[in-house]
Structures are given as C-alpha cells and as structure tokens.
Amino acid sequence: MHPLALEVDDRPPPQFYGRRYLRFAELVEIGLATNRPTLNALIARGLFPPPLRISARLLLWDVEEIAALLEQRRAERAAGG
16 A cells, blocks of 8 residues: 555544534544645645635635545445555
C-alpha cells in the first residue's frame, strides 16, 4: 500500500452521522488523518478532498465529499485495485 493511501476499514462513529462538515481534529478522531503535513500531501495529490476555508484559521471538510471518496476507495479495493 502506498504510504499516502487511505485506510477504509471502518465507518465513522455514530456521533458523526448526520454531520455536514468536519474539523481537522474530528478527521483525526475518526482515523482519516494523523497529522496536517500528511493530510496536505493527500490533498495536493488529489487523494483527499480539499477543505473549505471559513476564516483564516478555520478549515472544514464536507462530509459528503469524504463519504464519496471512501465509497470510491471501497469500490477500488473490492475490484482489486
């Protein structure tokens, strides 16, 4: 597996169901990010959705974009790719 590949084995915990946006700390909490440099590298390579910049210090990620990415990764894994 490539070092910047996403792991897609588990669903986010129920407290995140129905959410529209996630902060970086929440991405870490549900296991989709470990640190900002790695996440930035994934974004730069088109392997993770870019954030929405709300203010100079607030970045949010759209849950639907992340869910679509995870579904795509599951389909690729199921197809053997």
